[in-house]
Amino acid sequence: xxxxxxxxxxxxxxxxxxxxxxxxxxxxxxxxxxxxxxxxxxxxxxxxxxxxxxxxxxxxxxxxxxxxxxxxxxxxxxxxxxxxxxxxxxxxxxxxxxxxxxxxxxxxxxxxxxxxxxxxxxxxxxxxxxxxxxxxxxxxxxxxxxxxxxxxxxxxxxxxxxxxxxxxxxxxxxxxxxxxxxxxxxxxxxxxxxxxxxxxxxxxxxxxxxxxxxxxxxxxxxxxxxxxxxxxxxxxxxxxxxxxxxxxxxxxxxxxxxxxxxxxxxxxxxxxxxxxxxxxxxxxxxxxxxxxxxxxxxxxxxxxxxxxxxxxxxxxxxxxxxxxxxxxxxxxxxxxxxxxxxxxxxxxxxxxxxxxxxxxxxxxxxxxxxxxxxxxxxxxxxxxxxxxxxxxxxxxxxxxxxxxxxxxxxxxxxxxxxxxxxxxxxxxxxxxxxxxxxxxxxxxxxxxxxxxxxxxxxxxxxxxxxxxxxxxxxxxxxxxxxxxxxxxxxxxxxxxxxxxxxxxxxxxxxxxxxxxxxxxxxxxxxxxxxxxxxxxxxxxxxxxxxxxxxxxxxxxxxxxxxxxxxxxxxxxxxxxx
Ligand code: C2E
Ligand code: MG
Ligand code: MG
Numbered sequence: 001x002x003x004x005x006x007x008x009x010x011x012x013x014x015x016x017x018x019x020x021x022x023x024x025x026x027x028x029x030x031x032x033x034x035x036x037x038x039x040x041x042x043x044x045x046x047x048x049x050x051x052x053x054x055x056x057x058x059x060x061x062x063x064x065x066x067x068x069x070x071x072x073x074x075x076x077x078x079x080x081x082x083x084x085x086x087x088x089x090x091x092x093x094x095x096x097x098x099x100x101x102x103x104x105x106x107x108x109x110x111x112x113x114x115x116x117x118x119x120x121x122x123x124x125x126x127x128x129x130x131x132x133x134x135x136x137x138x139x140x141x142x143x144x145x146x147x148x149x150x151x152x153x154x155x156x157x158x159x160x161x162x163x164x165x166x167x168x169x170x171x172x173x174x175x176x177x178x179x180x181x182x183x184x185x186x187x188x189x190x191x192x193x194x195x196x197x198x199x200x201x202x203x204x205x206x207x208x209x210x211x212x213x214x215x216x217x218x219x220x221x222x223x224x225x226x227x228x229x230x231x232x233x234x235x236x237x238x239x240x241x242x243x244x245x246x247x248x249x250x251x252x253x254x255x256x257x258x259x260x261x262x263x264x265x266x267x268x269x270x271x272x273x274x275x276x277x278x279x280x281x282x283x284x285x286x287x288x289x290x291x292x293x294x295x296x297x298x299x300x301x302x303x304x305x306x307x308x309x310x311x312x313x314x315x316x317x318x319x320x321x322x323x324x325x326x327x328x329x330x331x332x333x334x335x336x337x338x339x340x341x342x343x344x345x346x347x348x349x350x351x352x353x354x355x356x357x358x359x360x361x362x363x364x365x366x367x368x369x370x371x372x373x374x375x376x377x378x379x380x381x382x383x384x385x386x387x388x389x390x391x392x393x394x395x396x397x398x399x400x401x402x403x404x405x406x407x408x409x410x411x412x413x414x415x416x417x418x419x420x421x422x423x424x425x426x427x428x429x430x431x432x433x434x435x436x437x438x439x440x441x442x443x444x445x446x447x448x449x450x451x452x453x454x455x456x457x458x459x460x461x462x463x464x465x466x467x468x469x470x471x472x473x474x475x476x477x478x479x480x481x482x483x484x485x486x487x488x489x490x491x492x493x494x495x496x497x498x499x500x501x502x503x504x505x506x507x508x509x510x511x512x513x514x515x516x517x518x519x520x521x522x523x524x525x526x527x528x529x530x531x532x533x534x535x536x537x538x539x540x541x542x543x544x545x546x547x548x549x550x551x552x553x554x555x556x557x558x559x560x561x562x563x564x565x566x567x568x569x570x571x572x573x574x575x576x577x
Contacts, residue, residue: 045131062117094112118137119137157207160218163230166238169228174286174288177282182242184238185251185280187239187252189217190234190276194232209263216259217255224240226240239251249278255274256310275307277295279291294318298314301317327376327380335393344560344566350545350549350550356408356410356551360411361374362390387418391413395413399443402442417450439470440470443471444471446476448475452487479502479515494528497531498549520548520549
C-alpha cells in the first residue's frame with residue numbers, strides 16, 4: 001500500500017486545500033473522520049475537480065484488496081486508471097456506469113472483483129459535481145451465494161448434477177455442436193425393480209443403493225461426460241465428443257451390465273437392473289427438449305421390450321407414441337361419453353348343467369375405430385392410472401346389472417393391479433353393493449398374478465377384507481404366470497380359472513390333458529372350484545368334464561353378450577330356473 005495513505009494518527013486522510021466535508025456544528029473534522037473510519041463500508045469523496053478529498057480507512061483497505069493504491073493527490077481519474085487491470089469489457093461496463101451516473105445524476109452500483117475479493121461500489125453524484133463513493137466488501141456474501149448456487153445444481157444424496165445443471169451442460173454441449181460440430185449423446189437411465197427395494201427394505205437402504213449406482217455410473221464415463229440424477233431412480237449421462245454411435249452403444253451396454261451386477265448394502269444382497277434410452281445429437285434432435293423427449297421414447301421402448309436393456313431412438317417410436325397419446329386422450333373422454341359397455345359371459349356348472357354366474361367383460365365402442373378390444377386399452381389404462389375410475393364404473397355397473405338377473409346368479413369382475421394399489425377398491429365395492437342392493441356373496445373378484453406379483457401386506461389385507469365382506473375371489477388366467485402355484489398358497493382363493501391356452505392345447509398337445517387334470521385335482525384338494533376358460537367345442541367340454549373341472553366358460557356356452565341378451569341364455573339352461 002502506498003505510504004501516502006499514512007496520515008498521522010487518523011488512518012483516513014483528507015486532502016488539505018478544499019475539504020468539502022464540513023462537520024456538523026460543534027464537531028471537529030478529526031472526530032468526524034474517526035466516525036467515518038468506524039463505519040464498516042469505505043467512503044471516498046471526490047470534489048468537483050475530480051480530486052479524492054476523503055478516503056476512509058476501510059475504503060483504503062478495500063481498494064488495496066483490489067490492487068489499487070491511491071496517492072494523496074489521487075483523482076477520480078487515478079481510480080479509473082487503476083481499473084486498467086480488468087478486461088476491456090469490464091472496464092467498459094464500469095465506465096458506462098460512471099457515465100450513467102454523470103448524465104442521469106442517479107446513484108449507480110457495480111462490483112469489482114480481484115482474486116477472492118469482491119467489492120461493491122456505489123457512486124452517488126452529489127451537489128455541485130461532487131461524488132460520494134461507498135465501498136463494501138461483499139466477498140463473503142457472494143461466496144455463500146455461489147455455494148448456494150452450486151448446491152442448487154447438485155443432487156444432495158449422490159452429489160451428482162441435478163436436472164438444472166444437466167440442462168446447462170446440455171445447452172453448452174449443443175452450443176458446442178453448433179460451433180464445432182462436436183456430437184453428443186443423451187442416455188436416459190431408469191432403474192428396474194428399485195421401488196420394491198425401497199418399499200420393502202426402507203429408504204435408508206434405498207438411498208445407499210442409489211449412491212452405489214451413482215458411483216458405478218461415475219466410474220464408467222470419461223471426465224468430459226456428465227452423470228446426473230434427475231429423479232428418484234432416474235439418471236442421465238450426457239456423453240460428450242461422440243464420434244460414432246458405436247461408442248455410445250458400448251457405453252449403454254456397459255451401463256446395463258454394471259447396474260445389473262449384485263450390490264451388497266448393509267448385509268443385503270440386492271439386484272436391480274437398468275433400462276436405457278438413447279438419443280444422439282444432431283441426428284435425433286439438436287435442441288435439449290427434443291433430445292430429452294426422444295431419449296425418453298427410446299427408454300419407453302426399452303421398458304416395453306422387457307427392461308434390463310437399451311434402445312436407441314428411432315423415428316417410428318414417435319409415431320407410435322402419437323397413436324398411444326391419441327388413444328389415451330380418447331380413453332379419458334370415453335367414460336364421460338358413455339362409450340364403455342359391459343358384456344357378460346356365462347359360466348356353466350358341470351355337475352348341475354346350470355349357469356351359475358357371468359363374467360363382466362368391458363367393451364369400448366370408439367366413435368371412429370369401432371370396437372376396441374380390452375387387450376388393446378386395459379394395459380394402457382393401467383399404466384396411466386385410468387383403470388381406477390374405469391374399474392370403478394365396471395364394478396358399479398356389474399352390480400346393477402346383476403340385480404336384474406335371477407337371484408342365485410353371481411357376477412365376476414376383473415380387477416387390475418393398479419386398482420389394488422389405489423386405496424379405494426374396498427370402499428368402491430362396499431358402496432357399489434350398497435347402492436345396487438346386490439348381496440356380497442353374488443360378487444366375485446377376478447385377479448391375475450399381476451396383483452400378487454406386487455404381493456405385499458397391503459394386497460393381502462385388501463383381499464382378506466373383501467373376503468370378510470363375503471365377496472369371493474378367483475385366480476384368473478391360472479398357469480400363465482411364473483409361479484401360480486406359490487400364489488395359491490398365499491391366499492385361500494374360492495376359484496381357479498384355468499387359462500384358455502391349456503384348454504386349446506387339449507387336442508393338440510399330449511400333456512394338455514395332464515395339466516388340466518392336475519389343476520382340477522389341486523383345486524379339489526384345496527377346496528376351490530376350477531373353471532376351464534375358452535371352451536369352444538363339445539369335445540373339449542367332454543374332456544374337461546372327465547378331468548374333473550367344476551365349471552366351464554367359453555364360446556361353446558356363449559360369447560360375451562350384453563345383459564339384455566342373457567335372458568335368452570338363462571332360459572336355454574332350464575334346469576337353473
Ligand atoms: P379374461 O378375464 O381372461 O377374460 C376372458 C377372455 O377370454 C375374454 O376376452 C373373453 O372374451 C375371451 N374368451 C372367452 N371365451 C372364449 C373362447 O371360447 N374362445 C376365445 N378365443 N376367447 C374366449 P376379452 O373380453 O377380450 O377380455 C380380455 C381380457 O381383458 C380379459 O381376460 C381381462 O383380463 C381383461 N378385461 C376385460 N374386461 C375387463 C375389465 O372390466 N377390467 C379389467 N381390469 N380387465 C378386463
Ligand atoms: Mg377374467
Ligand atoms: Mg382369464
